[in-house]
């Protein structure tokens with residue numbers, strides 16, 4: 001097996017707890033990530049799941065180096081990136097991309113889709129940013145003509161594709177996708193999830209896919225990490241974790257997965273079986 005893209009060792013992170021800020025003296029700190037150790041294999045989609053407040057987004061921000069750590073190591077391609085200065089992180093920024101939950105607030109409403117996708121390409125000095133932007137739009141299933149549209153003219157699913165196009169145009173090796181389908185209807189969700197799987201396979205992309213919804217994780221991810229109060233309570237290949245969860249937290253999340261929709265066809269099949 002190839003070297004994992006990320007190796008995380010005993011990662012701890014505490015932040016000032018603003019709810020307990022004092023008038024004098026240091027603000028007490030709250031430990032948010034409590035000694036996480038895991039690998040992210042290259043070219044796979046790894047789910048990070050857990051209840052609200054379990055630390056999923058904080059962990060994601062550490063991986064894309066928006067946050068440092070208090071202790072431990074975050075090895076990216078074998079190099080510890082957890083304590084780099086902002087200047088030292090700069091060369092990594094293109095390689096570590098992020099897709100946001102709410103594309104309406106992450107896409108500039110006054111810019112065309114073409115400009116939104118082309119601007120980071122220009123910033124990173126790519127040749128032919130406009131051509132590359134159009135190629136990226138086509139890669140996510142949006143026709144070239146969409147380059148002239150504005151975000152408000154698109155559906156939620158199309159906007160999320162623009163966010164994906166903006167990230168993949170930079171040819172990154174890692175994408176953090178934080179709750180990116182939770183605002184979409186079921187059919188747009190399915191399309192975006194299929195797209196992510198195709199991209200991961202075609203571009204050898206590693207994607208950390210954060211969701212509070214295990215049914216979505218099960219659809220799209222090969223591996224899963226289950227967080228609870230800043231600790232890993234289950235981790236491994238999805239089918240293994242789903243069929244043999246080690247933690248009662250995971251079992252509760254699995255039990256919360258809704259059954260497949262019972263529709264008219266289901267009732268018809270029951271009626272036929274009973275006849």
Ligand SMILES: Nc1ncnc2c1ncn2[C@@H]1O[C@H](COP(=O)(O)OP(=O)(O)OP(=O)(O)O)[C@@H](O)[C@H]1O
Nearest residue numbers: 015016017018032051052053054055056057058059
């Ligand atoms: N900057 C911060 N300062 C202090 N506490 C924070 C900070 N950021 C997050 N937290 C706390 O850390 C915990 C984990 O937050 P985080 O957003 O990572 O959880 P999450 O699993 O992504 O939750 P959600 O599903 O609701 O987005 C929460 O209790 C949150 O209040």
